[in-house]
Amino acid sequence: METFDHLMAxxxxxxxxxxxxxxxxxxxxxxxxxxxxxxxPSAGTAILIPITFSLDPVGAIIxxxxxxxxxxxxxxxTSVLLNVPGEAASVITCIEGxxxxxxxxGGAALGIAAIGSFIGGTIAVLAxxxxxxxxxxxxxxxxxxxxxxxxxxxxxxxxxxxGRSLIAGVLMTxxxxxxxxxxxxxxxxxPRFTWGMPELFDGLGFIPVVMGLFGIGEILSTxxxxxxxxxxxxxxxxxxxxxxxxxxxxxxxxxxxxxxxxGLIPGVGSIIPTFMSYILxxxxxxxxxxxxxGLIEGVAGPETANNAYANAAMVPLLTLGxxxxxxxxxxxxxxxVNGLTPGPFLFTEKPILVWTIIASFFIGNVILLILNxxxxxxxxxxxxxxxxxxxxxxxxxxxxxxxxxxxxxxxIWVMLGFGIVGYLLRKLDFPLAPAVLGLxxxxxxxxxxxxSLEMSAGDFSIFLHRPITVGLLILSVVVLVVSALNLAxxxxxEASDD
Amino acid sequence: xxxxxxxxxIAFLALFCVTVxxxxxxxxxxxxxxxxxxxxxxxxxxGAILSALLILETARGPADPPDTALVPDREAxxxxxSVIVMMGVGAALLEWLGWRLTALIVTGALLPxxxxxxxxxxxxxxLAASFGVFHIFYYLLKVPLxxxxxGI
Amino acid sequence: MFKTILxxxxxxxxxxxxxxxxxxxxxxxxxxxxxxxxxxxxxxxxxxSSIAEKLIGQPIVVVNKGGAGGQVGWTDLVRQKPDGYNIxxxxxxxxxxxxxDPKRQAIFNEKSFTPIINQVLDPGVVxxxxxxxxxxxxxxxxxxxxxxxTVRAATTGILSDDHLAILMLEEAAPGVKFRIVHLLGGAAQxxxxxxxxxxxxxxxxxxxxxxVKGGQVRALAVMDTERSxxxxxxxxxxxxxxxxxxxxxxxxIAGPKGMKPEVVAKLADVFEKAMKDPEHQKKMxxxxxxxxxxxxxxxxxxxxxxxxxxKKYVEWAQKRSEK
Numbered sequence: 003m004e005t006f007d008h009l010m011a012x013x014x015x016x017x018x019x020x021x022x023x024x025x026x027x028x029x030x031x032x033x034x035x036x037x038x039x040x041x042x043p044s045a046g047t048a049i050l051i052p053i054t055f056s057l058d059p060v061g062a063i064i065x066x067x068x069x070x071x072x073x074x075x076x077x078x079x080t081s082v083l084l085n086v087p088g089e090a091a092s093v094i095t096c097i098e099g100x101x102x103x104x105x106x107x108g109g110a111a112l113g114i115a116a117i118g119s120f121i122g123g124t125i126a127v128l129a130x131x132x133x134x135x136x137x138x139x140x141x142x143x144x145x146x147x148x149x150x151x152x153x154x155x156x157x158x159x160x161x162x163x164x165g166r167s168l169i170a171g172v173l174m175t176x177x178x179x180x181x182x183x184x185x186x187x188x189x190x191x192x193p194r195f196t197w198g199m200p201e202l203f204d205g206l207g208f209i210p211v212v213m214g215l216f217g218i219g220e221i222l223s224t225x226x227x228x229x230x231x232x233x234x235x236x237x238x239x240x241x242x243x244x245x246x247x248x249x250x251x252x253x254x255x256x257x258x259x260x261x262x263x264x265g266l267i268p269g270v271g272s273i274i275p276t277f278m279s280y281i282l283x284x285x286x287x288x289x290x291x292x293x294x295x296g297l298i299e300g301v302a303g304p305e306t307a308n309n310a311y312a313n314a315a316m317v318p319l320l321t322l323g324x325x326x327x328x329x330x331x332x333x334x335x336x337x338x339v340n341g342l343t344p345g346p347f348l349f350t351e352k353p354i355l356v357w358t359i360i361a362s363f364f365i366g367n368v369i370l371l372i373l374n375x376x377x378x379x380x381x382x383x384x385x386x387x388x389x390x391x392x393x394x395x396x397x398x399x400x401x402x403x404x405x406x407x408x409x410x411x412x413x414i415w416v417m418l419g420f421g422i423v424g425y426l427l428r429k430l431d432f433p434l435a436p437a438v439l440g441l442x443x444x445x446x447x448x449x450x451x452x453x454s455l456e457m458s459a460g461d462f463s464i465f466l467h468r469p470i471t472v473g474l475l476i477l478s479v480v481v482l483v484v485s486a487l488n489l490a491x492x493x494x495x496e497a498s499d500d
Numbered sequence: 501x502x503x504x505x506x507x508x509x510i511a512f513l514a515l516f517c518v519t520v521x522x523x524x525x526x527x528x529x530x531x532x533x534x535x536x537x538x539x540x541x542x543x544x545x546x547g548a549i550l551s552a553l554l555i556l557e558t559a560r561g562p563a564d565p566p567d568t569a570l571v572p573d574r575e576a577x578x579x580x581x582s583v584i585v586m587m588g589v590g591a592a593l594l595e596w597l598g599w600r601l602t603a604l605i606v607t608g609a610l611l612p613x614x615x616x617x618x619x620x621x622x623x624x625x626x627l628a629a630s631f632g633v634f635h636i637f638y639y640l641l642k643v644p645l646x647x648x649x650x651g652i
Numbered sequence: 653m654f655k656t657i658l659x660x661x662x663x664x665x666x667x668x669x670x671x672x673x674x675x676x677x678x679x680x681x682x683x684x685x686x687x688x689x690x691x692x693x694x695x696x697x698x699x700x701s702s703i704a705e706k707l708i709g710q711p712i713v714v715v716n717k718g719g720a721g722g723q724v725g726w727t728d729l730v731r732q733k734p735d736g737y738n739i740x741x742x743x744x745x746x747x748x749x750x751x752x753d754p755k756r757q758a759i760f761n762e763k764s765f766t767p768i769i770n771q772v773l774d775p776g777v778v779x780x781x782x783x784x785x786x787x788x789x790x791x792x793x794x795x796x797x798x799x800x801x802t803v804r805a806a807t808t809g810i811l812s813d814d815h816l817a818i819l820m821l822e823e824a825a826p827g828v829k830f831r832i833v834h835l836l837g838g839a840a841q842x843x844x845x846x847x848x849x850x851x852x853x854x855x856x857x858x859x860x861x862x863x864v865k866g867g868q869v870r871a872l873a874v875m876d877t878e879r880s881x882x883x884x885x886x887x888x889x890x891x892x893x894x895x896x897x898x899x900x901x902x903x904x905i906a907g908p909k910g911m912k913p914e915v916v917a918k919l920a921d922v923f924e925k926a927m928k929d930p931e932h933q934k935k936m937x938x939x940x941x942x943x944x945x946x947x948x949x950x951x952x953x954x955x956x957x958x959x960x961x962x963k964k965y966v967e968w969a970q971k972r973s974e975k
Contacts, residue, residue: 173512173554179543221583226577397587414587459532460533
């Protein structure tokens, strides 16, 4: 059929030596930039845009997309090796991937992340080819009421992250939700908990908080107890073992599904599919209590979901011109400055061009895999540097990362503050993941609720008149009931122990 | 551990109570439904209740096994505090002294504090961290790191 | 005798300051953008700076200081020394609403800046999805008059220029009342309009040019005195019968108050040349942003006018009820 012809023509164009070189360069630059903690994909992509001004439009876009994917993988590298999330979605990888690294399985973590990302990304691109236009139209049906129900659903899944004490887990979620409400209220413009500081009007900033909780918190823990069990990584153990493969495959397929479908909905953001994949894996696992100690499915699923999401998010961008995240907005800006205006117009006016770009997404995924698998051993060797240098180096990069978001020293202080909090909570073994979930879901949850009410002029029944919303709300109730039933037996057991 | 949890829970309880009080200064309801103060208030109330429950759950729970002391030895405390203090120093000095001088001071002080010994390694690292990093970020990546009042 | 001293002092000061103006700049200039990297203000700033720095002979470093819708950046700007080495982009009326909203406790006001030169003027536009039944501005106004408070109108943020424009329209058409829905940014607004969750949207030309060309949205009216070169078939609000509804978002360069006139003039000249450069025009055309150079007294007056206009509508917005 015609689409397939276009894809083939696009592949042929993308496979020219010059375009391949651009893709390679983009992957390398992107990974390098992404490895720097805090300098996330959006800043990294923006920084490297000027390099592409001197290239032809197609080459420029190929390079930019490669930079984008490279930067995301770079974020994975720092999450696994240093427990510093390179960008928001890498937080989950910190939880499992870093633990794997500490057991000497860092290579396997990076390897499965690369492989899972490749599979997820490729399937997403192929699915994109087939379903782009019709699914995009459907995804537009997701308005504020649907978003509210989706976020609520995500929140109800928090019981899956609780760990030892359910009360502590929910408490941390509530804490995260509260912290996320700091800032100017989105519907009325009232500053909340800001004490007159404009730096707080947009909230505390997800990246400094998360870099503090995980990155600085980890550095402080390392400073306290430096000589923990750092097993030397055997180069032969770079690839995942047979058991790890089996465990990961299911996670990878599920992650692909989650990432792809959520990527079609404009505005979801990369954190949500990543988190949902993690929670899903934990729920259906036969040994959920082992999560947090370094389970490979906890890396495979979320990383795959993340990349499937990133590729699928190109659908609303290319078909509707709607960017799903700040990074994609930057990419869109770069597209436009290079003369390519996203929209269905693009598909009909210059189909070969569009399919060349889509083909290059695929090629970018391949290059990333080829580039990084051999390098994984190299990255893992970083862990063998004496801890003082890793500590100080990471501190410096975290400072740069936090500062460079808005050229603001305030963000450094936020990061330090949460670093201390993260360190203390870590010592007490309080679960951090539910807090992060609360932090992420808070603003969209409240905003979509109140925007829905703006749309309906205060009428709550808007939530009951829309099919997708009702469906998600029912699902949330189901999840809550199932969790309650699961917990009841253990509560009874505890009571009978007294 | 148990004592730590109880202390933490009391701290949370206090924080949540303060938040409840602060939330009442924002409108709870407005024309369209929940106002700016609605969610903070109820979340803080729930948080306070949960903190209280946590105190109870922990107090009733099993006692600590003998070797989980919370406060580490003094050397460890020194290392942790030096990281915190030097980060604070860095944040305070960054825009005044500029990246290069600040990084010089912070790395120069922190590496020995954490136990690094070799002067050559320390020296190389300090140079790379201050001048090297600045050069890469400012000139190559075009990420402006601060230049201080001394023009460095 | 006294007159001689005064005269000598005046000559000395003039001499010193023009000498300063002649040696200005002797080091790099900081150009502050109050929004994160990659946004449209940022792109415009980088394009014009890269051309201007070659003309002025010193590097112009773009520093992103985003936060609080620009307030963090502008707060920083007004605190700098007015020596010409620290300038930045101001976005009118966003800068105005930042200090006009008492809740935001801004430390600056309309007198805290020295206007230098304006770069972009992006007129407001009223638009709907292509599938919408509304074909003209009159249709929207009639619908909102017939059933006040039911037509859902989207903005890109509270007290944005879009928000104020909706109020201008309500003022110009008595009996009209919209159900205002505040969204966060242009992307969200595009999504909700295409998805049918709002009936009409108010934004700026630059944000919707691509979708208009792609046929997904229909622009009903441009809120300017003359038609936009990017949307030549779309009538102005004046042609549609609402000549008082004039609203736009501008991006211009300013410094903290108290800058020397010679320095301001020199910067304005350099940036004007940069903005007239064909490369600049071409790149701005690609992103759909109309270049409108205003400098000197013209820009100063525009600053004051925008302030007064914003003041009026911000006060009204505070009092307006939703139901």
